[in-house]
């Protein structure tokens with residue numbers, strides 16, 4: 001039963017009960033329809049209160065039913081709302097905590113709405129590439145006015161109920177109830193019972209003194225802000241119907257737009273990312289009931305680039321942090337950077353002074369491991385050298401309390417080897433943050449051979465607490481993200497060899513939607529990092545082919561922005577990438593030496609070669625079990641590597657292109673003498689899925 005029914009003092013109370021947020025799934029809808037019918041038939045019932053149990057009034061559609069026939073089975077949401085409107089007895093929606101999407105649309109079909117302060121009210125459909133589909137675009141403007149409603153629908157952002165209730169002329173809420181909401185709602189219902197029913201929201205009129213100009217203004221704004229997504233502009237169209245059409249015609253228009261958007265690649269991509277984010281926290285062999293360890297205090301070793309950012313995540317979440325370094329100067333430098341970052345936020349008005357003070361008060365520093373004795377989680381972010389990690393983990397093993405989680409932020413080293421430096425490999429795990437660690441959403445959680453399930457569950461929960469997208473990766477060189485990016489970078493190099501300039505490659509992939517092309521990225525991160533990795537690779541995997549241009553660039557001392565010269569030239573103090581004649585010459589000389597006649601490469605080929613390089617490696621990662629599922633890989637790329645959100649990640653994109661087409665294109669690339677034929681050998685999983693007409697996701 002996912003909605004309960006009871007009668008209290010002549011008022012029928014229908015309570016949605018579908019944890020966690022009372023999603024309007026099929027069973028809930030059926031139970032509510034039953035409840036409405038029962039209340040209507042019962043002469044002793046004079047009024048009805050509709051509410052939600054637990055943590056929400058209703059969060060809207062039940063995401064577990066997405067795409068299944070149950071999602072639209074009758075009574076569907078539109079039907080249910082109509083039943084509420086036609087019920088001859090007054091229905092009071094008693095709204096609290098969360099009232100979003102379909103939940104708000106349902107409330108708008110009720111005769112009255114009473115609300116608790118602090119309720120998050122939103123129509124967030126635009127965030128998954130849609131518009132509200134059960135009358136939200138037609139009813140919300142009727143109760144909140146054109147401007148407020150349009151803002152909410154186009155942004156999808158929640159607004160607090162007390163703010164909406166304060167809007168002059170608003171008809172969304174009839175009463176703000178401080179204190180006991182149910183008592184207030186029942187009293188309200190008794191008051192209105194027996195009185196003539198008020199006009200329904202559908203019967204109200206939307207007026208605006210300057211509606212055409214306002215709609216035009218909104219259209220221009222939206223166009224500038226959402227170039228890769230069709231839904232925001234469609235929100236404006238639908239809301240305009242609330243002004244220009246009769247209610248039922250407006251509803252028909254909303255439905256038409258909703259249905260058309262549902263099948264756009266952008267909506268599919270956003271849905272995939274939305275579900276992927278939630279799915280990432282689920283690990284097949286680690287049940288959700290796995291107990292987690294209590295993390296009250298965190299230690300961070302190393303106050304460099306990463307250690308500082310990592311610490312900020314915990315301070316932001318209210319968790320005390322102790323940073324350990326080798327020298328006082330290093331500690332002072334690290335803390336100064338943290339202060340500088342917070343002060344910049346205070347200056348911009350993004351952080352209040354008292355919050356800043358609270359966060360800094362949670363931070364302590366030390367030069368002695370003794371001070372890490374009471375930490376529940378210790379994250380190491382020292383130099384990327386196995387010898388240094390060995391010293392750190394052996395010391396940690398000696399001092400950390402039993403049950404403490406020992407994590408490494410290593411980006412390339414073997415977490416199993418690191419775990420073996422301790423006598424408690426079950427407590428060791430990788431926590432691979434991305435730079436800047438206080439900003440980037442991605443956290444790769446690296447599961448070692450011995451990592452205990454409760455350690456994994458704890459780290460995933462901590463990831464959520466510090467607002468990261470935590471994705472589990474097995475142990476391999478580069479884990480999920482960097483292992484794939486290496487193949488992408490190799491392709492970028494081959495493209496230079498064949499005739500591209502760095503700027504042409506960057507522009508093509510940026511037009512596809514990447515935040516930054518590979519060469520601008522290299523200049524930002526420092527080309528010397530890849531250089532060091534390639535030198536190591538040359539020892540570990542001799543014979544792997546790649547363009548030598550990146551090494552030659554580093555030999556010229558062109559490390560990137562930090563040396564004011566990389567793939568591009570830079571002017572002092574500026575970050576604008578200026579194409580470099582010196583680099584063009586170096587590439588041309590290299591081609592000559594290799595006997596390559598440059599050719600014109602199309603932007604389409606550039607994009608396909610870079611993206612399919614990611615896809616093929618991803619297929620291997622999936623097949624080897626390094627990633628648990630395709631959507632995990634997409635989440636890594638969306639949250640850590642600037643892959644365009646409207647394409648849903650490399651594997652979602654490959655599915656949309658069609659795996660048969662991906663494989664055929666790869667075969668064509670394999671025939672290119674300047675590329676590497678073995679590179680384009682489709683991964684067995686990719687070949688299999690393509691042959692069977694299946695997809696990754």
Ligand code: NAI
Pocket residue numbers: 301302303304305306307324325326330380381382383384385388391392409410411412432433434435
């Ligand atoms: P960094 O060089 O900025 O900072 C390292 C800090 O560790 C230095 O302040 C150093 O004094 C300190 N340190 C070295 N040995 C120590 C020891 N035995 N005990 C205490 N402190 C010690 O390096 P960064 O960039 O912060 O990298 C740290 C780790 O994070 C590395 O494993 C790296 O691979 C990884 N990583 C780096 C990323 C980046 O973009 N920089 C991204 C993701 C991971």
